[in-house]
Amino acid sequence: MSIKTIERTPSAYGYPLLIKNLLDNPVRQFPNQEIVYGDFKRQSYQETRERIGRLASGLAGLGVRPGDTVAVMDWDSHRYLECFFAVPMLGAVLHTVNIRLSPEQILYTINHAEDDVILVNTEFLPILEIIRDRIEPVKKLVLLDDTGQPPATRLDISTEYEDLLAAGDPAYKFPDFSEDARATTFYTTGTTGLPKGVYFSHRQLVLHTFGVMAALMGTGQGRFNRDDVYLPITPMFHVHAWGIPYVATVLGVKQVYPGRYIPEHLLHLIERENVTFSHCVPTILQMLLSSPQVDETDLSRWKVIIGGAALPQALAKQARDRGVDIFAAYGMSETCPILTFAQLKPHMLDWDEDRQLEIRCKTGLPVPMVELRVVDDAMNDLPHDGKTPGEVVVRAPWLTQGYLKDPRHSEALWRGGYLHTGDIGVIDAEGYLKITDRLKDVIKTGGEWISSLELEDLILKHPAVAEAAVVGLPDLKWGERPLALVVLRPEREVDEAAIRAWLQNFADQGVISKWGIPDRVLFIEAIPKTSVGKLNKKAMREQYATLIQAG
Template identity: 50%
Template sequence: MPVRIIPPTPSAYVYPLLIKHLLHTSMTRAPDQEIVYRDLRRRTYREFRERIGRLASGLTQIGVDQGDVVAILEWDSDRYHECYFAIPMMGAVMQTVNVSLTPEDIAYTIVDSGATTVLFNADFAPLVAKLRPHLEAVRNWVSMLDRPDQPVTAMSVNAEYEALLSIGSPYFPFPDFDENAVATIFHTTGTTGRPKGVHFSHRQIVMHSMAVLVEYGLTPKHGRFHRDDVYMPMTPMFHVHAWGAPYTTTLAGCKLVFPGRYSPEIFVKLIASEGVTWTHCVPTLLQMLLTAPGSESVDLSRLRMVIGGSALPPSLARAAMARGIDVFGGYGMSETAPMLTTSHIKSKHLGGDFEEELRYRIAAGIAAPLVDLRIVDANMAEVPHDGEAVGEIVVRAPWLTTGYLNNPEASEVLWGGGYLHTGDVASIDADGYVRIADRIKDIVKTGGEWVSSIALENIIMEMPGVRKAAVIPIRDVKWGERPLALVIRDPEHPEAISEDDVRLHVASYVERGLISKIAIPENVTFVAELPLTSVGKIDKKTLRALYS
């Protein structure tokens, strides 16, 4: 017998989940709340709502229509925030371009998305001039100036951003349409080949925004997020919608602070001057924040910070907590919009043994509301929830990308067996806490055992005299693979550590039963720096190529 469906009353409004509806709450509760861009601009939500109407109207007047893709090359700004709403709300598609990629890859992503309009900060004018001959489908070029006297070079543009808004009407009639319409596109860089495009619908973004509010509102003590918070992105806005936070915080009606071209010094300045209480970033940026000039004199005790992108090292978590930061881990990926888990600590683990609490703070966390998360073996059978058995994380949730843009083969691999495959190896305990062991491609398969590069990195970074460490697998005739430890010495430590010092330090953890003896690295190399990805994570793809 089929399920029963009662048709709606003809006059009933069948409410589609569209990005425009995220504005209802903030416009009712906080129309005069501030939106701040560095020390350059200060506006209200009321002005923001007027400006997104003008932006949509102006884009329409230069020929942007529903379904068209508008690419953005911009720093984290109030204008980027306006694009997050105006472009998808008018029925077009926003492409957030990763400006840290090579020019060739940037051109590829814009062509792959099918963008016909490009909005760019004048800082990127030389790059845009170089890309322009390769972007034949682009009809409109719109420059964005931080200062009236900012040069744009001699290349012609269709309009300047503020001039475009000046010709637009604030009363643009944002229409209703199918909630499954594509709202955003961005590209994620993998281990091989060109960047892959992921896409998200209005429905997926609204569902993700609501789930984030539920997740961060359910935690009873630490890591809470609420409408009185002051939010500043430290993750670039081109990266997974800045982890969805601009949508979530706008829905909540928070004060928003955008740092522009980000640097640790700017972060520190805005945290102090604007009273920032909520942010997110990768571990590298947290380390930069803690060591930035002037950071030591700034009160960070009101700051709550979720760390993702890569594992939160215990040593870094200790340093952040010593400054009063409520720091904790989260887990997700570009393909998942990104929230999958958050390490909100259960009350029984708070306020007791510090090391036990720390252990939960640095975990990937517990699956968020509506996330169906499984850890499976090669046959898609679930592994025991004992905190020991490991397998691949596979997931379902209402906001996951349904495939890669123009790449059906990779999409089928991503969704093999009806679950999205993350490529991450992890365990899960009886309380539901997920702990990432490694990326499948980064785990060291040696002598019939699997050694977690993340666990070994964390152990090495616990050693006095170490500033940073990365571990990658290298080929070995006898063992198949062995770990190579790449270590940055701490220049402020009084004595320079040696290779044997590192090996002895790891051996002390073997004696305590915390890691296998086979993990002790014969290969230790001291380096001056480690390559980073476009979002500040250690670039193991590059390291594997360098040391293969």
């Protein structure tokens, strides 16, 4: 029996899934809704649509053609949101540059992505000055400026952003083209090797938007609806700020972009703009909750998604004590990124706070259209008993189809027809995933797996501990043994024996194995992190293995 495809009337419109089609309805329905950039600018959705047209028109005037690449180096701003739409709607590719990388890494990504135009904030001109003679070829530069003062630079600036828009056409007509056209490119920030380019089509970004929206909208815990006020605290260069700005725009909500992430400024915006929905990594939330200004800020209406790293229960409890509706999410650069949300099911809403907290800190339930499995080395599914760990592999409409210009790593990523996350996890009887470690970070001691994330979570429950990380170091007898790195809270004192005794108590309760108690606990000033705030365990293993071997 053959598959019957639909017949298309010659005059029928196929409606390709293009980013431009995310924009029209919210502009028509909520033309006066606000988009705010810190203390610098307020504009309506209608004005934003006109500026998107002007930007595309201006870029075309600079010579940008379909298939060309436009890079952006900026803080989180209304300009970045405009680029999220205008560049791909033009048929060009948006390259969101991670401004926290080293100049050499930024040079690599600019050349590898083959950027044709770079939109650069005044603050990042020194980076381009360092690498300008090695950029291939010389690019056209558009200045993004909040100072109003001409910058002192040796770079050849083609124009300033607002001047470019002023000369553009607000009614610029965006063309139709294949929904499989590449819309965005950005680079993973792993701890080994050069950054890897991931890329997404218009179709993938549209489907990710609606998949995430389907998971977040409605009633119950952790919902994002049209009456919310949105403030992203995840860099817009990092996986499209997790794709939520596209969701926020489709919903027509008020959006607030903060610029730099300064805790007092963020709390000020939350209070002034009545922000109700955000997302960030755990380190940013910890900074906010530790700020003296937090006591002057009402957080009782604030819903916050935590991703990028595990959500420790101790941190979640701090947030819950202030009324924050906090819950975890999971994804990675290669997955666009969202795969799961740790929202409570309706029957869990009557549970006590501690029991709910366990769910909020799990990795979560797959959002619609995500197929997620935990498998062994032979790709066999493992029991959903909350205990049996395996690698997390996924399929979804919005996963990167490979690494840019890197077929070898692309095939490794997609071996067996599933995207391999490199994460170790368990799935419980309710269907919730819990990541227990990275495949490369899991500690194997005496043939047993020890979860560094579980140990970190338990250490963080100690009242004197501000930050913690656990890594495995080589051991002649056991293969590996865990090392705990601890940052103490101000004016708190505790010694190595106290931390080990704290963990011994959990071992006595059967929460962890006694073999999981670290042999060494080191107290340090700061935990090494990557450019996007993740724990840099490769750096830790190298640094502290050397120190311990040296005595």
